[in-house]
Amino acid sequence: MWRLWPSAFLWIAIYVFLAFFFNSSGAFGPAANTAQTSIAAALQVANLYFPICAGAGNCGANAVYWSLSLEEQFYFLFPFLVFFLPRKKLLLVFAALIVAQLLTPRPTASLLWSIRTDAIAFGILISMLTSVEAKLPKEGVLSSAWVRWTIFAALIYALTRTQIIFPSIAPGVTAMVSAALVLIASKSRDLLVPSGRVRSLMVYLGGRSYAIYLIHEAAFFGTREIWYRFYPNDEIDAGLTVPFAIIASVIILAAAEINYRLVENPLRKIGRRIADQYTSPRQRDNAVGSLESSELT
Numbered sequence: 001m002w003r004l005w006p007s008a009f010l011w012i013a014i015y016v017f018l019a020f021f022f023n024s025s026g027a028f029g030p031a032a033n034t035a036q037t038s039i040a041a042a043l044q045v046a047n048l049y050f051p052i053c054a055g056a057g058n059c060g061a062n063a064v065y066w067s068l069s070l071e072e073q074f075y076f077l078f079p080f081l082v083f084f085l086p087r088k089k090l091l092l093v094f095a096a097l098i099v100a101q102l103l104t105p106r107p108t109a110s111l112l113w114s115i116r117t118d119a120i121a122f123g124i125l126i127s128m129l130t131s132v133e134a135k136l137p138k139e140g141v142l143s144s145a146w147v148r149w150t151i152f153a154a155l156i157y158a159l160t161r162t163q164i165i166f167p168s169i170a171p172g173v174t175a176m177v178s179a180a181l182v183l184i185a186s187k188s189r190d191l192l193v194p195s196g197r198v199r200s201l202m203v204y205l206g207g208r209s210y211a212i213y214l215i216h217e218a219a220f221f222g223t224r225e226i227w228y229r230f231y232p233n234d235e236i237d238a239g240l241t242v243p244f245a246i247i248a249s250v251i252i253l254a255a256a257e258i259n260y261r262l263v264e265n266p267l268r269k270i271g272r273r274i275a276d277q278y279t280s281p282r283q284r285d286n287a288v289g290s291l292e293s294s295e296l297t
Helices: 005-021 031-042 046-056 063-084 086-102 117-131 139-142 145-165 170-186 198-208 209-230 238-276 281-296
Strands: none
Touching: 005 063, 005 086, 005 238, 031 063, 046 063, 063 117, 063 209, 086 117, 086 170, 117 170, 139 170, 139 281, 145 209, 170 238, 198 209, 209 238
């Protein structure tokens, strides 16, 4: 809560402000639409609202919040499952969620598309397997750098092509490919990317990925607005793609770094101190270890 909510609510407010007061070009769309989407995001139901607004063509500039709402709903409901179900039944429940949804057609912006609990179920199963030191099947095959990079390239390619190759079951395929990447990364053995500059860059971006997620649409629309104010007669076309991308990228990275240092990280530390009051030393060590591992993966 202390990590996610402060940044989320801050950028909800920024989106609304920009839509009302920094929108001469109309890049942020109608301000009323952004205000409505922001209410749904603040109430953690943006994923349920998204199929409605998408069907009507009136989603706001911050429609990306649908996935954060799904995540928050999981955080609210999962503790009850842990409390009432033993470990073996938990495994069966999440395996059933995967089987039930994996190959189910989920058209883009449909309700089933917005409630993709199969991806969450994959994450839980990986976490439960990792907690008992389960070994990655045939881990030795990854000893070759060529094999590692071939697998990595194939998985990344699959992620970028699922909507084209498997349009009706793209969410399920995306969940499977992502689960494979997370499973490999969860071993924390540098199986895909060895220590070095590339890994350091990826870890850096991973640490700020939540801020980038919240900010990127505001940066894209804001860049359009900035461009419009300097060059009102120009269109963002292929000839302007490079400068547009550079400006947007600078805004995203700068704003993400500021958000990470001044909002996300300091408040997460406060939340950790509060949580420490209710945990045993052993639980605290496990929680810190899990947090560090999640930041890397």
